[in-house]
Amino acid sequence: MSTRTGALSLDRWILQKLHEATGRPPIRLRAASGAEVSPADAPPLGEIRIADRTTLARLILDPEIAFGDAYTAGRIEVQGDLVSMLEALSMVMPPIERQNGWAQFVSRWMGWAQADTITGARRNIHRHYDLGNDFYRLWLDPQMSYSCAYFRSPDATLDEAQEAKMEHICRKLRLRPGERVADIGSGWGTLALYMASRYGVHVRGFNISRQQIAAARQRAGEMGLSGRVEFIESDYRDISGPFDAFVSVGMLEHVGRRYLADMGRVIRRIVDKSGRGLLHFIGRNHRQPMSPWIRKRIFPGTYLPTVREVLASLEPGDFSILDVENLRPHYARTLEHWLDRFERSAGLVAREFGEEFVRTWRLYLASAIAGFRTGNLQLFQVLFASAGWRDHPWTRAHLYEPELHAELPARESQLH
Amino acid sequence: MSTRTGALSLDRWILQKLHEATGRPPIRLRAASGAEVSPADAPPLGEIRIADRTTLARLILDPEIAFGDAYTAGRIEVQGDLVSMLEALSMVMPPIERQNGWAQFVSRWMGWAQADTITGARRNIHRHYDLGNDFYRLWLDPQMSYSCAYFRSPDATLDEAQEAKMEHICRKLRLRPGERVADIGSGWGTLALYMASRYGVHVRGFNISRQQIAAARQRAGEMGLSGRVEFIESDYRDISGPFDAFVSVGMLEHVGRRYLADMGRVIRRIVDKSGRGLLHFIGRNHRQPMSPWIRKRIFPGTYLPTVREVLASLEPGDFSILDVENLRPHYARTLEHWLDRFERSAGLVAREFGEEFVRTWRLYLASAIAGFRTGNLQLFQVLFASAGWRDHPWTRAHLYEPELHAELPARESQLH
Numbered sequence: 001m002s003t004r005t006g007a008l009s010l011d012r013w014i015l016q017k018l019h020e021a022t023g024r025p026p027i028r029l030r031a032a033s034g035a036e037v038s039p040a041d042a043p044p045l046g047e048i049r050i051a052d053r054t055t056l057a058r059l060i061l062d063p064e065i066a067f068g069d070a071y072t073a074g075r076i077e078v079q080g081d082l083v084s085m086l087e088a089l090s091m092v093m094p095p096i097e098r099q100n101g102w103a104q105f106v107s108r109w110m111g112w113a114q115a116d117t118i119t120g121a122r123r124n125i126h127r128h129y130d131l132g133n134d135f136y137r138l139w140l141d142p143q144m145s146y147s148c149a150y151f152r153s154p155d156a157t158l159d160e161a162q163e164a165k166m167e168h169i170c171r172k173l174r175l176r177p178g179e180r181v182a183d184i185g186s187g188w189g190t191l192a193l194y195m196a197s198r199y200g201v202h203v204r205g206f207n208i209s210r211q212q213i214a215a216a217r218q219r220a221g222e223m224g225l226s227g228r229v230e231f232i233e234s235d236y237r238d239i240s241g242p243f244d245a246f247v248s249v250g251m252l253e254h255v256g257r258r259y260l261a262d263m264g265r266v267i268r269r270i271v272d273k274s275g276r277g278l279l280h281f282i283g284r285n286h287r288q289p290m291s292p293w294i295r296k297r298i299f300p301g302t303y304l305p306t307v308r309e310v311l312a313s314l315e316p317g318d319f320s321i322l323d324v325e326n327l328r329p330h331y332a333r334t335l336e337h338w339l340d341r342f343e344r345s346a347g348l349v350a351r352e353f354g355e356e357f358v359r360t361w362r363l364y365l366a367s368a369i370a371g372f373r374t375g376n377l378q379l380f381q382v383l384f385a386s387a388g389w390r391d392h393p394w395t396r397a398h399l400y401e402p403e404l405h406a407e408l409p410a411r412e413s414q415l416h
Numbered sequence: 417m418s419t420r421t422g423a424l425s426l427d428r429w430i431l432q433k434l435h436e437a438t439g440r441p442p443i444r445l446r447a448a449s450g451a452e453v454s455p456a457d458a459p460p461l462g463e464i465r466i467a468d469r470t471t472l473a474r475l476i477l478d479p480e481i482a483f484g485d486a487y488t489a490g491r492i493e494v495q496g497d498l499v500s501m502l503e504a505l506s507m508v509m510p511p512i513e514r515q516n517g518w519a520q521f522v523s524r525w526m527g528w529a530q531a532d533t534i535t536g537a538r539r540n541i542h543r544h545y546d547l548g549n550d551f552y553r554l555w556l557d558p559q560m561s562y563s564c565a566y567f568r569s570p571d572a573t574l575d576e577a578q579e580a581k582m583e584h585i586c587r588k589l590r591l592r593p594g595e596r597v598a599d600i601g602s603g604w605g606t607l608a609l610y611m612a613s614r615y616g617v618h619v620r621g622f623n624i625s626r627q628q629i630a631a632a633r634q635r636a637g638e639m640g641l642s643g644r645v646e647f648i649e650s651d652y653r654d655i656s657g658p659f660d661a662f663v664s665v666g667m668l669e670h671v672g673r674r675y676l677a678d679m680g681r682v683i684r685r686i687v688d689k690s691g692r693g694l695l696h697f698i699g700r701n702h703r704q705p706m707s708p709w710i711r712k713r714i715f716p717g718t719y720l721p722t723v724r725e726v727l728a729s730l731e732p733g734d735f736s737i738l739d740v741e742n743l744r745p746h747y748a749r750t751l752e753h754w755l756d757r758f759e760r761s762a763g764l765v766a767r768e769f770g771e772e773f774v775r776t777w778r779l780y781l782a783s784a785i786a787g788f789r790t791g792n793l794q795l796f797q798v799l800f801a802s803a804g805w806r807d808h809p810w811t812r813a814h815l816y817e818p819e820l821h822a823e824l825p826a827r828e829s830q831l832h
Contacts, residue, residue: 152813285736286734311722311724312724321701323740392745395566396816
């Protein structure tokens, strides 16, 4: 047997192991030696080319992290539609609890190293949200909402859908002029400014991303809303109330499993006896850790809770659950828009951050689309109320009435 | 001190203890001796007159059961609006876990004696639902729905609201002609017949109340639906599938806390990989036992779960939670209609079942109104889907569109 034939056989054996360990996806795997493994029963959706044997070995050891890192480094090339292939993978790939011991160890170690303590959370949030407002402006909607939009119809634009999301939340909360609202994880201030300008409420936005807070304050000033909207650099654990309404959009994911009960304690401390609140978050059907590669490279310290875990954190407050809505298809669509816009700015991003950064973010956005399409990821809005809340409407029809706001506010500000 | 003065003082002392033990409700308590205790800070909502010292002593020992039984026996008379007074009581009354040891023991003992095993459940259901279809016809709507109605507007009639409830459930489930539906706890068959006649689905209704099943089968025959609707006398634990849709209205309350996981196992056994289901049930904001008097006299073996407990039972099936709706105000309104109709037939009921029965049922209906008004009771609809379900609509607007059914079926049958 020649060296080349031996290399081919070894690579083929490793590819075979890898194909089995990843649940036999309908994808052809191909090594640099030319060795390949094809799915047995159906034509492959596409091909994954692995550049060298070190990468092959790493893929066996810790498939998720190795795949992401090798894709980033260009040691893995994907032929075919990336999203469809990730979708197929996510449907067959065993969860981390059924992967090998090393992968499980790394996942657990990261959970510890990235714990969302007060300092840990600040570091974790800084790593993602302080990449520069300019970067996010390239591919988010002009108003800068970095969370699941709400498509009243599937062909709505991203801008329309992001505004519809804010309106949907405000209607669910039944905001009244003059009320006090806490917005925890207020991003670039988009929702806080919407609530204040359209619903006449007083909002305090809390955030630990410095860049976001600076931008949000500037926008409030430009819109003449500084008197009604305040952006405060503060960890959620330090907030004091009371507030008539609580809202948190895309922030619960960063709280961490160990701290969900703390979040529940904060909510019941700051929500008035006749108040209510809404949590909007990426969640799961059952308890499982977040993808280790996403935690390593994109969202350190992230944990996606189940609705049940969230209800457990609310239960000691004797809140009534009023409405839980699953918006899973909306996040797939939102991410499709983002990925599309991201690709159109990929050249600019590469010049600023490098090619590897572009590939990392492409994989993140594509795998999130795949997750929402397959149901590996879910998007929940949970509306709850204190015992004394008296504004429970007879039906939810008011959420589906035509737009109520005849006049728009005189000045709106885009982030710049 | 004369004997009469002594009796007065002792009664007053007991009344004082009772007032404290029940959380100092804004109600005047009065003993036959003339002793009375009034709320300190506000004019009383009404007066509770207790006929003898034995009743007084029992009230101290086990306030909930003694109150109910003495009210039934006419040893307690209520002056004032019964519902308002129960509402006030339910807001201040300590939960069973904070009542005295005897009351707690009785509550726990009942939980054991009335356990919802296969034979226990049959006995428990028989006691309530086999009181005679004639009795229920006196005060339910003509179509016979014995569960929370859905008032599209608060002034809808009970008949309209019961039909709207069935329509709301069918829309949430997105039933398609020809699909197979399991209706667990199918009552007098009203929902099953509605689904079959309006949505063209095949329904198997499961029930362990013989009287209900006999009536439901007769109606199916009269409506010419026997080919599409089948009523089966079977415990939920014995059902086999597969079904495209699962529905259970007002039955989960009878499953019992210990058996919620069994119910979850049944659901994942019988719901197809691309199916979905809806649970409609009276629930709680946090875990607590059902009122012991209600369990003793009205609904043996009942436990009202939290949404969290229900999600826990569904979680091993990897179902996605799609929609949770809280219809609490609707059950208060439904019960107001029922109590009103019940009172108008009270003479007839008394002739058939006796005056004590009338008082028992009056107290049950009135205390349920109070429970839903105060939030001690909640009404949840939980919609969930298997991983393979592909009909998740973009929005819930379709639930709020005008009635789609232009023609009604040729023949409808009332229960008779």
